[in-house]
Amino acid sequence: xVICSNCQHPVDxxxxxxxxxxxxALNAKSAAEExxxxxxPTPAVLNVAAASPVxxxxxxxxxxxxxxxxxxxxxxxxxxxNPTNATSPRPGTIPPPSGxxxxxxxxxxRTRSKETPTTKKSSSSVAVIVVVLLLxxxxxxxxxxxxxxxxxxxxxxxxxxxxxxxxWNSLYSLTDxxxxxxxxxxxxxxxxxxxxxxxxxxxxxxxxxxxxxxAQPPTSNDGSNAVVPVSLSLSLEGHTFNHTIxxxxxxxxxxxxxxxxxxxxx
Numbered sequence: 001x002v003i004c005s006n007c008q009h010p011v012d013x014x015x016x017x018x019x020x021x022x023x024x025a026l027n028a029k030s031a032a033e034e035x036x037x038x039x040x041p042t043p044a045v046l047n048v049a050a051a052s053p054v055x056x057x058x059x060x061x062x063x064x065x066x067x068x069x070x071x072x073x074x075x076x077x078x079x080x081x082n083p084t085n086a087t088s089p090r091p092g093t094i095p096p097p098s099g100x101x102x103x104x105x106x107x108x109x110r111t112r113s114k115e116t117p118t119t120k121k122s123s124s125s126v127a128v129i130v131v132v133l134l135l136x137x138x139x140x141x142x143x144x145x146x147x148x149x150x151x152x153x154x155x156x157x158x159x160x161x162x163x164x165x166x167x168w169n170s171l172y173s174l175t176d177x178x179x180x181x182x183x184x185x186x187x188x189x190x191x192x193x194x195x196x197x198x199x200x201x202x203x204x205x206x207x208x209x210x211x212x213x214x215a216q217p218p219t220s221n222d223g224s225n226a227v228v229p230v231s232l233s234l235s236l237e238g239h240t241f242n243h244t245i246x247x248x249x250x251x252x253x254x255x256x257x258x259x260x261x262x263x264x265x266x
Contacts, residue, residue, distance in 0.1 A: 002026060149254040152226035156247045157215035159258045160230055164208050168192035176250050176257035208234070215247075224251050 002013045006024040018025050067079040155174060162170040172188040185191035195201065211234040218226040225248070232243040248259045 150256045152218045152221060152228050152249045152256045153215050155249060155256040156228040156230060156258065157213075159247065160213040160215065163205065164211065164213055166195075166202070166205055168195050174258055176252065176259050181260070207236075208232075210235070219246075225249070226251075226256065 001010045003009070004011055004019040004022065004024055004026070007019060007022045009019055009021045011019050011026060013026055016026075067081055069077050070080050071077050159171065159174045162168075162174060168191055169188045172185070172191045177185065185194060211232055214231045214233075216229045216231060218228050220227045228247045228249060230245045230247055232241075232245060234241045234243075248261075249256045250259055
């Protein structure tokens with residue numbers, strides 16, 4: 001069957017050479033057929049595969065080494081991890097030795113080993129600081145104790161008690177003798193002998209055996225020198241006598257001693 005080029009009527013070309021309607025010759029069969037064949041458009045979908053540049057790329061590689069090759073929208077291939085083998089190493093990486101995978105305990109041990117020197121250094125520094133503080137406190141405390149082994153009031157009380165009882169040996173250790181007196185009394189024995197050789201002093205001191213001698217708090221004390229008043233109360237023949245004697249004391253390396261005066265007979 002062909003189409004008449006004049007009236008577009010289908011004609012059996014095997015039975016006649018002209019169109020039975022318009023009597024037009026059918027000699028333009030090839031010309032009529034060519035436009036009809038070319039007028040039918042070719043579906044674009046059939047040419048996509050031929051026109052796409054993807055056809056020139058190699059096919060996706062199979063699953064290897066835990067990764068699968070995938071094609072992106074731009075036509076490039078990338079390796080993505082295979083979900084069925086997530087523990088496989090990525091291409092180009094070095095897998096850990098078999099049976100030597102690091103554990104949390106190993107990491108903790110390495111962390112502790114790294115922290116140990118710092119911890120030891122800090123502990124040593126703290127120990128040194130503590131020792132220095134203890135030494136400083138000990139030195140200060142020792143100095144304070146050494147310079148305050150005695151106090152003026154108690155030393156003055158010991159002095160008047162030894163004088164009252166004529167304990168010359170104790171009195172010698174409580175007296176701050178001058179260089180000249182040290183030549184006269186080089187020791188307690190010589191001092192005791194000299195005091196016993198003064199009868200008037202012995203009589204006076206004997207009268208004080210019943211007296212009440214009480215050392216009072218210092219009226220002045222600068223750490224090196226102090227003045228301690230001593231109250232004296234004496235009853236004699238029904239009469240009571242009250243008197244105050246001031247003793248001058250000096251600090252000798254924490255040991256307070258009485259400085260003698262001429263009124264003491266020394």
